[in-house]
Amino acid sequence: MSDVLSQLLEALGPDVVSTGDAIPARYRHDWSGLAPVLPLALLRPRNTEEVSKALAICNATGTPVTPQGGLTGISGGAHPDAAAVSLSLDRMNRIEGVDPEMATLTVEAGVILQAAQAAAAEAGLMLGYDLGARGSCTVGGTIATNAGGNQVIRYGMAREHILGLEVVLADGTVVNAMNRMIKNNAGLDTKQLFIGSEGLLGVVTRAVLRLQPRPPFTATAFCGCPDLPAGLRLLTAARKALGPALTSFEVMWPSFYHFMSDGTHQRRILAEEHGIYVIVEASAFTETAAREMLETCLGAAMEEGDVADAVLAASGKDERALWAVRESVAEYPNLMGPINAFDIGIPLERMAEAVAALESGLKAKFPDAITLSYGHIGDSNLHLVVNVPSAGRQQPDKEIKGFVYGMTRDLAGTISAEHGLGLIKRAYLGYSRSPEEIALMHQVKAALDPNNILNPTKAFA
Amino acid sequence: MSDVLSQLLEALGPDVVSTGDAIPARYRHDWSGLAPVLPLALLRPRNTEEVSKALAICNATGTPVTPQGGLTGISGGAHPDAAAVSLSLDRMNRIEGVDPEMATLTVEAGVILQAAQAAAAEAGLMLGYDLGARGSCTVGGTIATNAGGNQVIRYGMAREHILGLEVVLADGTVVNAMNRMIKNNAGLDTKQLFIGSEGLLGVVTRAVLRLQPRPPFTATAFCGCPDLPAGLRLLTAARKALGPALTSFEVMWPSFYHFMSDGTHQRRILAEEHGIYVIVEASAFTETAAREMLETCLGAAMEEGDVADAVLAASGKDERALWAVRESVAEYPNLMGPINAFDIGIPLERMAEAVAALESGLKAKFPDAITLSYGHIGDSNLHLVVNVPSAGRQQPDKEIKGFVYGMTRDLAGTISAEHGLGLIKRAYLGYSRSPEEIALMHQVKAALDPNNILNPTKAFA
Structure with missing residues (x-):
């Protein structure tokens, strides 16, 4: 057995460290479609202290580490590496509590997103981001990738919902930045470094999330527009008319809508074909507001010729029907x-x-x-x-x-x-970021992880 | 003349570089109340290239630099230093344009906040943060301090409104991170490093700001509550009832309200004295929504005993009257x-x-x-x-x-x-940040500004 494995075993015990055949199949791949890989070892620490011990050993021995959440990433950021130790946070799934006055939720990083959402809902609030993988992805994973989902137009990406973090650095140092206040400008806001860093700068172990009130009333319309420019004029008009009630603005080109409605044998919502199809969702805090605002906005857009035809959902069941093809x-x-x-x-x-x-x-x-x-x-x-x-x-x-x-x-x-970039998009980083931006990423990486052990083959490493 | 001054003069000319008596009095202090200081020189570059040249020379000669915006800071972050060159962005005040479809505004960093707000308003949109110093502070200064103001409860701090930045690093490298898209997770979001960094990591020269629709209708109430716990219950209820329509929730203790209303000879709004006074502002996109939602919310709070007495403004003039003492x-x-x-x-x-x-x-x-x-x-x-x-x-x-x-x-x-911390609060940084957080700040500072020339006596330096 290699030196690093024996050190890890000694420090963490066989319950935390597994190798070879003892590593369950589900830990050998993520959702990227990349071929399964058996990592050097799988670590499943139960608390921050164990994460710290694991990283200190890996750092001292120069052993690469792959931080892992729910393994739902499609870019391969958490995909195992045969030369690396996988560090799964899945046992650190404790919901520490909701503070209704501060409107915050404190969790360990391995909490499944849906469980965090349920805890917020129990307090009459909601977490402002949501993804299809909610039943499997972890809060830590959404932080590492700065996830967003369907309602970013209204609520923003994960970054905007993170007030505080606890992070373990490559050398095992535990950084307590568990801020709970919306305003805190005492020096650099170091937690920002780790959001969207794809596990290259540190391992997020705990988080304080900002919660939102949930608008109880929604209204949904399915529109046919002559072309995208008309759809964009509708977007501009909807932004101004609905303000924060505009919670989704989804466009489907005929290529998608016709292929998927035919393929899934669903009746098309509108009688005629159109240049593009738009789903507009409004969410408000009064029963009439959502629907009336949306109707007024669509009426004006029809007069302008930007919307050729539209259907407004009359019930929650209707709403699901308008989304059905988009969600297929x-x-x-x-x-x-x-x-x-x-x-x-x-x-x-x-x-x-x-x-x-x-x-x-x-x-x-x-x-x-x-x-x-x-x-x-x-x-x-x-x-x-x-x-x-x-x-x-x-x-x-x-x-x-x-x-x-x-x-x-x-x-x-x-x-x-x-x-993020993970394994699959890393070669194209220079297509979207300037050389000076990439140099900055490397400077920060070198400063925080000088031995280059954290996800060293991924993203911007 | 020192070597650095002659190099700066040669590179930038006497129109950009001034020294001694030629430095106007207004550049010798900020709003912190600290005694005026004559800097080594004042640089007023006209464009990013000149900022880059200036920093390259200062970096090569190890000359400290004080980046300056509108000099409205009250912590002394931009206060001149006798051993440093002041680098004012005040000539870089060009509004590059509004994109109504993307809902973005692109500006040079020296643009006065009020001018940026006016440009947004002209396009029927608004910038989501606003401060008392709007007529003097610059957009760059609000980014360097991550400013917020009165409506943070609804719109968040400056950070949430910044999509892209152009930044000049200590060595003169120009980093183009002028992203315009809400979602961009191609590698680390390097611009986050500079927001709230008080000029210690780089000099912001341009920015892409995210704009918001402006809710056209407001309703304002002035409430007397028995005590703070009652006021906090009102806050929790108002969050849930009003959602994003809750744009201000201001509390005044009797110590403030009585002293300031008496001192400024203003009649008190409510007949009786109360444990605390709360101004609740609702802003909405329909005429009735703001007022009705606020009335309903306050009615329920009065039934609960959390609000003892309240006045709802009947007009815009009334609204100003309810805010008058708070704004005195x-x-x-x-x-x-x-x-x-x-x-x-x-x-x-x-x-x-x-x-x-x-x-x-x-x-x-x-x-x-x-x-x-x-x-x-x-x-x-x-x-x-x-x-x-x-x-x-x-x-x-x-x-x-x-x-x-x-x-x-x-x-x-x-x-x-x-x-921020500037000069005045820097000694207390450890009161609000953990040693590990402060060590991280130092690591990032050392990585980005190895010669320690940017604001080396301020904030977390």
Whole structure:
């Protein structure tokens, strides 16, 4: 047994440290689709002190460490590495408490997002971000990737909901930055360093989250617009008319909407075909406000010709029906087999051009390509899903990625709106960040992790 | 002439570099009350390239630099230093433009906050933070101090409104991080390093700011509550009932309200005296929503006994009247002469205890002390103003500060809710941050400014 493993075993015991066949299959991969890997060892510490001991040993022996949350990442940031020790936070899943006056929630990093949301709801409040992976992802993972989800246009990314953190540095130092106050400008706000750092700068062990009141009333409309510019005028109008009641603004191009509604055998909501489809969701604190504000806003947009047709949900059941096609993305494997899925950002003034160029460019390269476009357009966030049926199981991943990320670079977009870089997007970092920004990332990494043990093959390392 | 001055003059010319008597009086002090200081030189660059040249020369010669915005800071972060070159951004005051679709505003750092707000308003939007110093402070200064102001409970601090930055590092490297998208997780979000860094890590030269829709309708109530716990129950209820319509929640203790209403000869709003006074402001996007929601919320609080009496403004003029005493703080010099003013944060569960202990503790030390307490309680933010009349011009600053910051430490609060540390609060950093947090600040400082030229006598340096 290697020196590092015997040190870890001695310090933490066999209950925390496992190796080889004793490492369950679920710890050998994440949701990125990368092939399973057996790590050097799996550590499942029960508390901050054990995380600290583990990192101190790894740092002293120069052993790489892969911090892990719920393993739901799709960029491979938490994917195991054969040369690294995996450090899973999944046992540190204690909800420490809600403070209703301060509107805060304190948790260990391994708490499942849905459990944190439930704790907030029990106190009559809510956590302002939510993702599809809520039942499996951990709060720590959402912090490490600065996750966002569907309502970022209203509530912002995870960063805006984090008041305090406890972090263990590469050398085992425990940094207590468990601030609970909204305003605290006593020196540098060091916790910001770790948000979105993909486990390269430290391991988040605890967090203080800011909670929100939940608007009890929602209204949802499904609109057909002549084209994206009309949809963007609707966005600008909806922002001004609805203010913080505008909680979602989702755009689907016909490529996505027609393919997915046909594929999942769902009746299309509107009788005619349109240039783009938009779901607008309003959430408010009075029963009439959400619906009346949305109706007024849509009425004005119809008069302007920016909305050609629209359906307003009359009930909660209706609302789910309007979202059904948008939320059918779990059907991709059944409908297409292997895909390349992109979560990129494009400045809005180039979004129409981007979608046209991406879809036509991919079809020029791969004539039978299926390209589906949709996204959180209020956040400049575009989803693109690509499958080349004739390529079967061997999709031309590299060519597809190179083309899409290259186009993203040329349009001054970001290769990662969400999900970070991990293993899969790390080669493209220079497409979205300036050399000086990347140099800064390296300076900070070198300062905080001089032995380069934390996720040294991932993201901006 | 010293070597550094001749190099600066040669590189930038006499229009940018001035020394000695040629430095206007207004550049010799900020609003901290510290005695005026003549800096080694004053640099007023016209563009980023000149900032870069200036810093490269100062870095190579090991010359300290004091970055300056509108000089409205009250902690002394931009106060000149006799051994340092002052670098004022005040000529870099170009508004580059508003993008209504993206809801962003791009400015040079020297733009006056009020001018940025006016540019946003012209596009039918608003910048989500606002301070009393709006007519003099610069956008760059608000970024360097992570300013907030009156509506933080709704809109958050400056950090939440900054999408992109251009920053010049100590060695003159220009970092272009002028991101415009809400979601961008391609590697570390390096701009976060510079927000609230008080000029110690780099000089912000340009910024992309996120804009908000402005709620057109407001309703304001002035309430008398039996005590702070009742006021905090009102806060919790108002958060849940009003949601994002709750834009201000200001508490005034009798110490402040009675002294200031008497001193400024204003009639008290309510007939009786109360344990605390609260101003609740609601802002909404429909005419009735703001007022009805506020009325309903206050009605319920009166039934619970948490509000004893309340007045709801019937007009905009009425609203100003309800705020008048709260906004009379410019009268301090007339009413008290020299003061010690604190802007601290206290966790809410200890707020009542804090105010009682601070006021009684100061009066025990200085029997004639005037102590005025009020604050943005929704942000855990307490203002305390202290004057000892018998001490005249020679206020016992050190004793007062030591007592207040010591009590803040003991109550797990922050010595700086806003305004940073500068020169005045730097000695107390350890009262509000853990040794590990402070060590991290030093590591980042050493990595980004290895020659320690940027504000080396301020904040966390």
